[in-house]
Amino acid sequence: MRIVLVDTNERLVQNWRNLMGNVSTARHSVLVMKGRLSILSGSQINKPAAVVSPGNSFGYLGGGFDLALREYFGGTKFEQYFREQLGDTYRTVGSTKVVPLNSWGRDGFEYIVYVPTVVAPSRPLFDAERPRETGFEPVFNAMWNALIHVPAGTQTLVIPGLCSGYAGVPLDISSKSMCFALRLYLIKNTISKDLQRVLILQFLGYNYAPFMDNDWEEECEAVGIDVRKLMKFDVANDSINEIMPII
């Protein structure tokens, strides 16, 4: 699968480039682009393709990237279809729903992967005094959910900056969480579930020993992760390179 990270914000895109480097695997590749959804073309989008909606709990597509989705796929009539597909009901932040586009699909897109990030945009999500709980964690969750719920067989997944608009998460935090989630996703089949669990716990700042009592330390050595750096990881200040395997 090709994962396309696309946004109009120059700095966010540069962060992505810095954090992702040239990483790709046998099964996945990553393309980072500056621009709008509408600039993506047949050369970047292999069908069937999916695109992430980092939406609100009621499926309205009135702002930010969601508004771009609405305009791209069919305006307010499309929004009506989208909300009907979501059951016109409250969907919690942290949930995921894959919405088939059916006849609304175009240019190879067949699905929207809906991951609500706010209940409603009446106030920002981010609180500078609680960057982990209101920045790093919700962005990691939305990114992780989008990646693991994309339908099997999807050839391209398009993802914009998450929570970086009205939700107010600073670009450095959004890009860091998105890229950690993506890099972890890219290697998830090469590391044990135990190590995956420890990496997530340490990234998010839950240094909880009872959830880390397996033999992952030897595995760290085998894949080139410094255990001491992992155990002292501070998401606000440390590079994710410190806790990623040396590929």
Next chain:
Amino acid sequence: MRIVLVDTNERLVQNWRNLMGNVSTARHSVLVMKGRLSILSGSQINKPAAVVSPGNSFGYLGGGFDLALREYFGGTKFEQYFREQLGDTYRTVGSTKVVPLNSWGRDGFEYIVYVPTVVAPSRPLFDAERPRETGFEPVFNAMWNALIHVPAGTQTLVIPGLCSGYAGVPLDISSKSMCFALRLYLIKNTISKDLQRVLILQFLGYNYAPFMDNDWEEECEAVGIDVRKLMKFDVANDSINEIMPII
């Protein structure tokens, strides 16, 4: 379906009684009990039954009500089964997974409805300076998800106090959110989706006009909700009776 609210905490149980009163509908009834999971018997549990696990993101059952579930259904071997059913992977707070008990079932219980409320119990969820974001909203979400995801045909759903243990949400907040979610669930088929949306937005404190632009005000009058009280609702101080229909 019968919804059984059960907890060992006297005050939480009393809060539930005060907030639920004698409410029941043609399709659902509510039973409030003080005690442990193990005191529930054939007289309260009609099969097939389900019980909520307000767990952590990795499905460990090491504390609180989850520990009671582990002991009740089969100890650490059951926990191993449970975590395998969850895919031994990270599941975001805000997600839901219905886990069939299969041969681990007993006393009529056939499902656990898993709604993770914390990533790991290394720090409390609740922050007294942000009671909406860290108290009312996560509890409402977990309760709402449990109710809407319970398998069709379930006769009894057992729910403990949510987030009121190590997650640290005060009993008054937990019980208020649980009971608002439950009372809303009980009436969801008698009010429009538009009004349901407005009630949720106002309860959670997202007074966002673009999501409230339908004709729900007339409906409020018809069901006995005071529109002005609804628009000024302050979850920290106002009674949920103020924004519930007069049944």
